[in-house]
Amino acid sequence: MTSAVSFKKVSRHFGSVRAVDAVDLEIAPGEFFAMLGPSGSGKTTCLRLIAGFEQPTAGSISIFGERAEGVPPYRRNVNTVFQDYALFPHFNVLDNVAYGLMVKGVGKAERLKAAEEALSLVRLPDYGARRPGQLSGGQRQRVALARALVNQPKVLLLDEPLGALDLKLRENMQEELKSLQKALGITFIFVTHDQGEALSMADRVAVFNDGRIMQVGTPEDIYQRPNTRFVADFVGSSNVLPPDFVQRYSGQRRWGSLRPESIRIASASSGDGVAARLVGTNYLGATTRLALDAEGLRLHAVVPAGTALPAEGEAVVLTFNRDSLHLMDEPA
């Protein structure tokens, strides 16, 4: 099967800065794919390479089997939802949504009808006559989505589309985007620095760092079985354990990762485990996050709210299942 998007040793260098460095990537048709990474990790540049705003300095990109290098953005059947929406301020909402069809020469009645339909798809019917400036952030977000979807793109690119929304709205939009993607069957490629967003929405996630892909896999793969310290730390702030420590508990001298929620905590008198001291507690609502100091190694544990906790500064012992200690591929 041809990939929706295929990167073969793609690089994009800006002078001496390697924004994207020899990236290989295959994204399947109909997939909801997330590119996750800290800012400056190259994920947005990858998105812009697919959209055609950037050209690779090396390597080849194909979209549904067709070579995309040298093809301008306006000849790619790929649409983008921009981070700050980029709605045209001098058009009303309906004309904004109909823009793509207008420049393709679709007749006025037909394109306005399609735009109306796209607006009701994103649950903004009857907003057509308004100016973008009169809409809230969440509404602009939906208009930007409708403006892209009305063109029935082969691939929809979303550049941190939820970044500017407040928490409640963001959670709503996550669910909506996911169900929209299922209903339409369009390949969605989604850039985010929010690991929770990537894990909850995507079928597969690529974790970027320094212009390279560190790991590609399902959210569960990425979360449970990170292959490097970076992935373990960036996705879900795992406890990264040094080889010496890991050797004591698993017999193998490798870097390990231990999820904060797999650590159990008991008072020092209750038996054996890792001796530690409770340094701080952060109340997070449903859970409490504990900062622990185990012989100089800083660890975090997450326990359900309501767990009886020792006082700060007290000595405790930590226990965990041997299976939840994940050994990483990264050499010690």
Next chain:
Amino acid sequence: MTIAAVQSSPTPAILPGSGGMRGALSDLFWRRPKFLLTLMLAPPLLWLGIVYIGSLFALLAQSFFSIDEFSGLINRQFTLKTYGDLFQAANLDIILRTVTMAALVTLASAIIAFPIAYYAARYARGRWKALFYLGVMLPLWSSYLVKIYAWKLILAKEGILTWLLAKLNLLWLLDGWLSLPIVGGNSLSVSFTGTFIVFVYVWLPFMILPVQAALERVPGNLVEASSDLGASPGQTFRNVLFPLALPGIVAGSIFTFSLTLGDYIIPQIIGTSRLFIGQAVYSQQGTAGNIPLAAAFTVVPIVIMGFYLWGAKRMGAFDAL
């Protein structure tokens, strides 16, 4: 110092006034911001209202007086006779010539200014931007008269332009152009073409700067969004860039248009002996001593600009502001 020490230190929560005249004034201005605003705006508003607009209206009032043709004295009685004189064929000719020239100069300035402004707004950064401002503003630092006389030499029959075209074997092009009616003449320096070139040169900065300011405010991702949605560069220009730059183009055209309408020095030094509005005003109030007709002539650019702005507003030029 620990936080506890800071909290127990004897610093008061409310600081005492600084005392004296300045402290009292600062407190007063803070309590009554409108008072400060009034104080700051009164002098310029008085200047604008009385000295500037007032004298303009005094001048316009003159256009409703008439001149006694025997004594040359001004008859201070309301009459429309001067406006009757204004609409004589010879004067209408002057008006038409000036308006046509102003329109062409504005159009040419806009066409030349747009790419320069676009480059400056989109691509120029740091040192190149400084160089752009310097390049645009530098001609404004030197004397207007010196520049015009320099152009007279450049455009003269023995000038560098003729010499250059001769070297390029393109003299036939210049001769062909100069043999055309109206725009032609003996040499560029005594033709309307010459007047046009110098007008465009002198007023170009006044078009570039507002267009650049308007383009600077167009977010770059709108251009990308347009392209992403399938618009070719030409379509992006027509549908996104041009409409969003239009307020700047209109602002610039107000300068180029009205400055050309009122100028009397350039057409006097470069061009034919036929008059422009500015020259007509100059000669009517000077040698002819006909202040009422001079005043009536000055009404013409004001009325034209009024209609121009009204039309621009109706076209939606200010919608994107």
